[in-house]
Structures are given as structure tokens and as C-alpha cells.
Amino acid sequence: MRLGKKIRYIILPIVMLVSIVVTSIYYGIYKNQIIENKIHSLNEYLKAAVTKTEYDLAYAQSYLQHKIDSKEASLIFTQNEKGVQLTAPYISQFLKQFVNQGANLNNTLNVVNDFSIYDAKQQLIVHINTQDPFSVPNLKSQTKFLLDEINNKPTKKVSQYYYFIDDTEQKLLNLIQVFSPYHLTSQQFYDANDDLYIVQAQVGVGLIRAAVDELINEHNGFIKSTAIIPSNNIVNELSIELLPFDSLINNYNATIKTELFEIIIELDDEYFSETLNLVLIKLLFLSFVLMGVSYFIVVKLIDNQIIFPVTKLAKSIKEVEASLTIELKPLKTEDEVSALNESYISLIKKINNLANNDPLTGLSNRRSFNNSLSTLFDIINDKKNSDYTALFFIDLDNFKYVNDTYGHEVGDLLLIIFSRRLKVMLKKESDHATYNEKIESIARLGGDEFVVLINGFPSLLEIEKLGEKVCALFHDSFDIGVNKFNIHASVGISYTINKIKDGETLLSQADSAMYLAKKLGKNNYKLFTPEIEDKINNELKIENQLIESLKNDQFVLVFMPAYTAQEKVLTGYEVLLRCPNLANTSVGPDIFIPIAEKTDLILMIDLWVTENAFIKLKELINKTGFKGFFAINVSSKSLRNDDFYVRLKALIKEYDIDVTQIELEITETCLMPDDYQAIESLKQLKSLGVSIAIDDFGTGYTSFNQLVNYPLDTLKIDRSFVQSLGDTAAGKKPTLDIIYELAKIYELEVIIEGIETKSDFEHVQKLPGVTVQGFYFTKPFQWEEVISLN
Structure with a gap:
């Protein structure tokens, strides 16, 4: 079957499936x-109805209280106490209060339809x-029940409000x-033996029924x-709870609950059928039209x-095979067919120079590079040379991660793509730069290490410009299949003007400069200087000391206590790492931890700290019954x-640790807004x-609306906000207080670090429920102090 027909058979089902x-x-x-x-619209409607009902109820309570506290009411109570029969003027004055209030409401709410006051003996x-001036007062059964309770149980506590339907x-x-x-003020509860009066009022709160009926009609x-x-029900609290519709679980039922009634609202799922069926018909028609057009275009x-290009190329290759005098010429197009043509052309060339070239990238290999380096220095040592010779040592950052995660095949493709970019860039530069045609070698030494040797730079500035352009090759991602790899490089540059006798020294210096570039955060270049070698050697010395301390179990833990701000009660300890061997040379955690984090050494240190913290916590619990927490810092x-999760889980089981006493502290700078990993x-x-x-x-870029993405329990406010308390302008709230309030809104526990003065402590004591740490209380404890203090 011909290729064209095969492709058609493949395309049709793909187009249909897509x-x-x-x-x-x-x-x-x-x-x-x-x-x-x-569903959102219905829920918002019900929320509004509930809110209005709650507002009406609160207004009705306030309205009744206002009537009871009025001057006219006091005259009635005074006359009643004296045993004087109430006369029409007193009642008229009291009634006028209702008439005036009702006029001010513009008929938006009939606050009270029927209002009666009874004394404890059920006397009206x-x-x-307000609706019928000739109506007869009616002591409701629920009110009578409450009055009987007051008379029969003088020790009973009586609530201020009761509700019934x-x-x-x-x-x-x-x-x-x-x-x-x-009583001068209203009480939430009264004793039944107080001189009590009862207001029985029928209020104009519609209890959502009208809103629900309107929803049904619509x-x-x-x-x-x-x-x-339920009938004859009376409660002393009335709250309204809405259980809304939920589209996520196809729950088309909503419920409104109070202590007096319950309304269940059901939405028939057939409501959406007509609309959805019409949408489906339109989509199917459009899909068939697009499928036909797409198939034809593809x-x-x-x-x-x-x-057509492949057929033409195949014909040309057959002609070449039939006659050795015919050669393929490069195609002008830049596509896969052109690449195939170029591959065929270069096949013989690759066979001839395989001994000197890297088989993967086509660049010079280490053997060829060493020959070029040796030959070049033989030449420049034999005659005076006023130009610079520069060696660029390029190491791809995080290439090992790509190899381990996606496989060596993807890693090889990445190396090939980079090699091509490098060659294209150098060719363009050599076409117009001052070092034209003086590129001595572009080589792959092995793995992800590349070198470029160029002779003829007129100045150091030109060398640095080329270093910047090498780094710029990584600004665009490397696309391999469906994956995008944002790989960068560390570039070390060494140079000379005929001042050294061999190329090995130049290569070693470039390697050292590259190492520093990698240490300083990667994705940059560094020129070699003697200071670079000193800095690298110092960091290597510290790194080796850390390895030795880890190997010989020479690390030490200290414990920074945390206290409640109000009671100064000890709640737990933050576990801190110290390296005594480095401390003797004034190298503290602020120096050796960043060095460890640049390598995988930090992974082993984190596990050492975690295991030894568990050992200490278990010992402290067994000896003192300690109930607080241990906070352990975890690196990014x-x-x-x-593996850290697996080892942590195993350590918890091994040491039988109560996980509620363990807190893992993650530095804010470890987190990014969209860091899903x-x-x-x-x-x-x-x-x-x-x-x-x-x-x-506060030291990173995490905003509070991003915190909801993370499963956090506690927020530790950085010490810089404590130190800036004195800089807050008069009348303005300190940033520390604002962060605290937002943290409480997000239901996070708050620990404030860096309390160093009495004024700092007095300020944070005003913030309820915070935990504090700082040198104002103590410096970190040694383990013996922790045991003795608990």
C-alpha cells in the first residue's frame, strides 16, 4: 500500500476521534x-431570602425592646405597680408609638401585628x-406554658426571647x-422569681415561605x-441554616432549617433537558462539518x-545509487525532508571523521579537543601574540534530572539540540566578529560538558560579550515531543595572552570558574580570577567538613523555646542545627546551610536532623511527660x-512518635504561587x-490569597516585622498586626519570631492567641537545659 493511502487511512479515524x-x-x-x-443563581436567591429574614427578625427584636424601654411604657408599668387601673390616655400614648413607627417604615415591614403585655400572673x-383595633387579646398556649413554668419553678432560668409559630x-x-x-439593662437570662413581664407579639417576619412560593411559581x-x-413548638433560640444546592455532586435539593421549621426545596433535573438537548444537536452538526473540512485540509x-517531497527525494537517491557520478545537493527548504537529504549527504562524512567527533552531537570529542588545544599553544608559544585566547567551559544545569526522570533518550536529544544551537550561534558570530575564522574547537568532553576554544579576541570585553550570548542560548526552552525543558547552563571562562605554557592549566581554570558560576545560582558565566579559586576552595573545605561531621555524627541540636504571649507558657521547641567543628572557624548555619543546599548533602542533613529530633523528643516525653511540639526545618x-516522605514515615513508625507533636517548617521562599510539585x-x-x-x-512573594493553596497550620511572622514596629507612623496599624489579623481570618496559628526587647513583647501580648520566640526570653537551649527545665 502506498504511503499516501496509508496516511489517509490513519488520518480519517484520528480526525473522527478528535x-x-x-x-x-x-x-x-x-x-x-x-x-x-x-444552581448559583438559586443559592444566591435563597441566601438573600435567609439574610432578609434574619434582618427582619433582628429588627423586630430591636423594635420590641424600643417599645418596652419607652417613656410611655414606663408610665404603664408604674400605674400597674400602684394597682391603678389603666386609663385610656396611657394606652393611647403607648399605641401612638406603634402608629408613628409604622408610618416611618413605609410599609416595608409590619413589625408587630398583635402586641400584648402580661405580668407573671397571666394578667393582661x-x-x-395594629391591624384590627377591635380585636380581642388572646393568650397563646405557648405563652401560657411559659408563664406556668415561671410560676411553678421559681428557680428556673428564663431566657430573654422565645419563638413559636x-x-x-x-x-x-x-x-x-x-x-x-x-433592671436597668436587658438580661440574656432572668430568674423566674424576678418581677417579670411577658411581651407576646405576632411579628411580620414571613419566614421565607413567600420567597419559596415565588421561586416555585417562576x-x-x-x-x-x-x-x-411541628405544632405547639417553642424555642428560646432561632437560627436559620441554609443547606444549598450543590452542582458538583448533582445535589438538586436545598434545605432551610430553623429550630421551628424545615423547608426542603427540590429542583427537577429535567429542568435542564430542553436547553441541553438543543445545545447537543448544534454541536453535533458543527462537529460533522468541521470533521469533513479538517480531513480535506490535512x-x-x-x-x-x-x-510529494519524500517521493522526489526517494527518486533522487535511486539515481545516485545507479550512478556514482551524481551527487545529492542540499535542499533550500528547512523541513524534515531537507533534514533527511542533509543526513544522507553527511553520512559518508560522519564515517570518515567518526574517530575525531562525538557520535551523538557531531562536535569534536575530547581527543580531538586536546589535540587542538596542544597545537594552538605550540603555535602561540613560538611567536609573540597580542590577542587573547579564551576557553569557554559549559556545563548544563539540572541535566541529570532530565536524564533520570525522562530517560537517556530524551537527555541525548537535549544535548543534540543544544549542540546545534551552539554551532549556529558561533557561526553567526564568526561571520562578522573580530575573531573571524579563529574558532579552534567546539567539543563535547562527555556527559553534559562542552568547551569552546577561540583564539584572536582583541579584548576582555569581547570575551564577556560572547559569554553572555552563550547563556542567551538557554532563554528559550528546549522542546522535545510534548515536553518543554527550561534548562540553563553555568559557563566558566579562562583566558591568556601567551602567559602560560600549556592548555591543561587553561582548561583547569575554566573548570574552576564554571564551578563558581554553578555555586552562585547557575544560569550565568564567570571569568576566572585567583579569588575565584580561593572562594571555591573555601566552600569545598566547608562542604568536606560537613561531610565529615555527618559521617562521624558530630552535628549538635539546640532548641529554641516557644511561649504563649499572654501566659508565657512553654508550648514547644524549634530544633536548630549546629556544627561545632565549623563554629570554631566562625562558620555558622547562615553560611554552611546554603552551601549544603547547593548539593544533595542537604538531603542527608535533613534526615539526620529529623531522626535525632525524634530521638530527643522520645527521650523528653519518657523523662518528663512533655506534651509540646518539636518544629523541624525542612529544605526545599x-x-x-x-525519599524524604518515605524516610519520615518510617522514622515516625520506628520511634513511635505522636505526629501531633511534630511540626515541619518550610521557608516561604521554597514556595511559588503555581508550584504544584x-x-x-x-x-x-x-x-x-x-x-x-x-x-x-513576609520575606518571599507569597500573598495571602495564595496561602489557601497550601495545607498549612501555622504561619511564622518574620522578625523583620517586629523590628519595624517602631517605624510605624502614628495612627497607623503596624504591618505585623495586619499579617496577624489576616492569618486569623485564614484560621492559621501564629508564631512571631525575633522578640528581643520588652517593648516588642508588650506589643505582641496585645494579639490574642499568638506564640512567641526570641532572645528577649532566652537563647537556644542545650539538650541538658531542656531536660532540666521540663
Whole structure:
């Protein structure tokens, strides 16, 4: 079967499958959006109805309290106490309060429909009905029940408010307010033996029923409700809870609950059928049209761009095979067919120079580079040379991660792509630069190490410019298949003007400069200087000392206590690492930890700290019954290392540690807004039951709305915000207080670091529920001090 026909058979099912998948995905998204929008609208409607009801109820309570506290009411209570029968003027004055208030409301709320005051002996004091002035007062059974309770149980505590729904008027709420005119202020609870009066009021709070009925009418039978209202029920609290519709789990039921009633609202899922069916029909029609057009366009493009050029190339290759005098010429196009043509042309060349070239990248290999280096220095040592000779040592950063994660095949492709970029850039530079045609060698030494040897630079400035251009090769990602690799490089540069006798020294110096570039954060270049060698040797010395200390178990833990700000009660310790061997040379954690973090050494140190902290915690618990926490700092490398989670889980089991006493502290700079790997790692660690704290908050770029992405328990505010308390302008709130309030909104525990003065402590004591650390209380404890103090 010819290639063109094969491709057509392949394309047709692919186009059909893609069309079906895209249509299904789009329909699913559109369907979910329609349902979510409607569910959101219904929930917002119900929330508004609940909010209005709560507001009306609160207003009714305030309204009744205002009437009871009025001057007119006091006259009524005074006359009643004297045993004087109430006369019409007193009642008229009291009634006028209701009439005036009702006029001010513009009929938005009938606050009180029926208002009666009874004394504890069930004697009517006053009765007002704002709807019917000739109505007869009616002592409701619930009110009578409450009065009987007051008379029969003088030691009973009586609440200020009671609520019930009248049997005959289930849509209206009755409110009972208990009060004593002899108390200056209203009480939440009264003793039954106080001189109490009872207000029985039927208030104009519609209890959401009207809103639900309106919702049912608007949806033409697709919404129905069921109300459950028990009879003769009376409660002293009334709260309204909304259990909304939930589109995520296709829950089309909502419930409104109070202590007096429950309304269940059901939305029929058939409500969406008509709209969704119409959408589906349109999508299917559009899908078939696009499928046909796409198939036609793809076939034409493949014929023009692939089939015809490949056929032509195959014909040319046969002609070359038939006659040795015919040679293939490079094609002008830049596509795969052209690349295939070029590959065929270069096949013989590769066979001839395989001994001197790297088989993967086509660059010179180490043997060829060494020959070029030796030959060059033989030449420049034989005659005076005023130009610079420069050697660029290029090492790809994080290449090992690509190899280990995606396999050697992907790693090899990455090396090939970089080699091509490097050669293209150097060719362009050599076409117009002052060192034209003086590139002595471009070589791959092995692995991910490359070198470029150039003779003829007029100045150091030109050397540095080329160093910048080498680094610029990594600004664009390396696309391999569906993956994008943001790989960078560390570049070391050495140079000479005929001042050294051999090329090995030049290579060694370039290697040292590259090592420093990598230590300083990678993705940059460094020129070799004697100071570079000194700095590298010093860091290597520190690194070797760390390795020796880890090997011989010579690290030491100290413990920084944490206290509650209000009571100064010890709540736990932050575990800190010290290296006595380095401390003797004034090298502290601020120096040796960053050096360890540049290598995998920090992974072993983190595990050493964790295991030894567990040992100390277990010992402290066994000896003293310690109930507090141990906070252990975890580096960014350990956070992203799955082995740390596995080892931590094993250590918890091995030492039988109560995970509620372990807190892992992650520096804020370890986290980025969209660092999904860090988020997943934190969730994995959190699954063990330990607490997670973000340390030094405020030193990075994490905003509070990003904290919700992370499974955090505690926020540690950086000491810089404590130190800046004195810089806060008068009348303005310190940044520390603002961070504290936001942390509490996010329900995070707060630890404030760096308390060093009395004024610092007095300020943070005003913040409820915070934990504090700092030299104001003590320096970190040695282990013996921890044992003795607990």
C-alpha cells in the first residue's frame, strides 16, 4: 500500500476521534456551566431570602425592646405597680408609638401585628393590634406554658426571647420577650422569681415561605417544596441554616432549617433537558462539518508538504545509487525532508571523521579537543601574540534530572539540540566578529560538558560579550515531543595572552570558574580570577567538613523555646542545627546551610536532623511527660524529594512518635504561587498527620490569597516585622498586626519570631492567641537545659 493511502487511512479515524472527543469535552463543559450558573443563581436567591429574614427578625427584636424601654411604657408599668387601673390616655400614648413607627417604615415591614403585655400572673397589662383595633387579646398556649413554668419553678432560668409559630397562622412568627422594668439593662437570662413581664407579639417576619412560593411559581413545576412545621413548638433560640444546592455532586435539593421549621426545596433535573438537548444537536452538526473540512485540509497539506517531497527525494537517491557520478545537493527548504537529504549527504562524512567527533552531537570529542588545544599553544608559544585566547567551559544545569526522570533518550536529544544551537550561534558570530575564522574547537568532553576554544579576541570585553550570548542560548526552552525543558547552563571562562605554557592549566581554570558560576545560582558565566579559586576552595573545605561531621555524627541540636504571649507558657521547641567543628572557624548555619543546599548533602542533613529530633523528643516525653511540639526545618530540596516522605514515615513508625507533636517548617521562599510539585509534596507530608508551618513569612512573594493553596497550620511572622514596629507612623496599624489579623481570618496559628526587647513583647501580648520566640526570653537551649527545665 502506498504511503499516501496509508496516511489517509490513519488520518480519517484520528480526525473522527478528535472531533468526537472535542465535542464531548465542550458539551460537558457547557453543560456544567449551565447547571452551575443556575444552581448559583438559586443559592444566591435563597441566601438573600435567609439574610432578609434574619434582618427582619433582628429588627423586630430591636423594635420590641424600643417599645418596652419607652417613656410611655414606663408610665404603664408604674400605674400597674400602684394597682391603678389603666386609663385610656396611657394606652393611647403607648399605641401612638406603634402608629408613628409604622408610618416611618413605609410599609416595608409590619413589625408587630398583635402586641400584648402580661405580668407573671397571666394578667393582661396592655393589648394593641395594629391591624384590627377591635380585636380581642388572646393568650397563646405557648405563652401560657411559659408563664406556668415561671410560676411553678421559681428557680428556673428564663431566657430573654422565645419563638413559636401559631397553630392557626403557620406563616407568621410569634415572639415572646421576657423583661423586668426594674433592671436597668436587658438580661440574656432572668430568674423566674424576678418581677417579670411577658411581651407576646405576632411579628411580620414571613419566614421565607413567600420567597419559596415565588421561586416555585417562576419555574413552572420544576421546583417543589416540602415544609415541616411541628405544632405547639417553642424555642428560646432561632437560627436559620441554609443547606444549598450543590452542582458538583448533582445535589438538586436545598434545605432551610430553623429550630421551628424545615423547608426542603427540590429542583427537577429535567429542568435542564430542553436547553441541553438543543445545545447537543448544534454541536453535533458543527462537529460533522468541521470533521469533513479538517480531513480535506490535512490530506492536502500532507500531500504537498510530505508525500510529494519524500517521493522526489526517494527518486533522487535511486539515481545516485545507479550512478556514482551524481551527487545529492542540499535542499533550500528547512523541513524534515531537507533534514533527511542533509543526513544522507553527511553520512559518508560522519564515517570518515567518526574517530575525531562525538557520535551523538557531531562536535569534536575530547581527543580531538586536546589535540587542538596542544597545537594552538605550540603555535602561540613560538611567536609573540597580542590577542587573547579564551576557553569557554559549559556545563548544563539540572541535566541529570532530565536524564533520570525522562530517560537517556530524551537527555541525548537535549544535548543534540543544544549542540546545534551552539554551532549556529558561533557561526553567526564568526561571520562578522573580530575573531573571524579563529574558532579552534567546539567539543563535547562527555556527559553534559562542552568547551569552546577561540583564539584572536582583541579584548576582555569581547570575551564577556560572547559569554553572555552563550547563556542567551538557554532563554528559550528546549522542546522535545510534548515536553518543554527550561534548562540553563553555568559557563566558566579562562583566558591568556601567551602567559602560560600549556592548555591543561587553561582548561583547569575554566573548570574552576564554571564551578563558581554553578555555586552562585547557575544560569550565568564567570571569568576566572585567583579569588575565584580561593572562594571555591573555601566552600569545598566547608562542604568536606560537613561531610565529615555527618559521617562521624558530630552535628549538635539546640532548641529554641516557644511561649504563649499572654501566659508565657512553654508550648514547644524549634530544633536548630549546629556544627561545632565549623563554629570554631566562625562558620555558622547562615553560611554552611546554603552551601549544603547547593548539593544533595542537604538531603542527608535533613534526615539526620529529623531522626535525632525524634530521638530527643522520645527521650523528653519518657523523662518528663512533655506534651509540646518539636518544629523541624525542612529544605526545599527535601520538600521536592519523595525519599524524604518515605524516610519520615518510617522514622515516625520506628520511634513511635505522636505526629501531633511534630511540626515541619518550610521557608516561604521554597514556595511559588503555581508550584504544584511543592503543593503535592506538602499534601503528602500532611497526610502523615504532622503540622505544617510556613517560616519567615513576609520575606518571599507569597500573598495571602495564595496561602489557601497550601495545607498549612501555622504561619511564622518574620522578625523583620517586629523590628519595624517602631517605624510605624502614628495612627497607623503596624504591618505585623495586619499579617496577624489576616492569618486569623485564614484560621492559621501564629508564631512571631525575633522578640528581643520588652517593648516588642508588650506589643505582641496585645494579639490574642499568638506564640512567641526570641532572645528577649532566652537563647537556644542545650539538650541538658531542656531536660532540666521540663
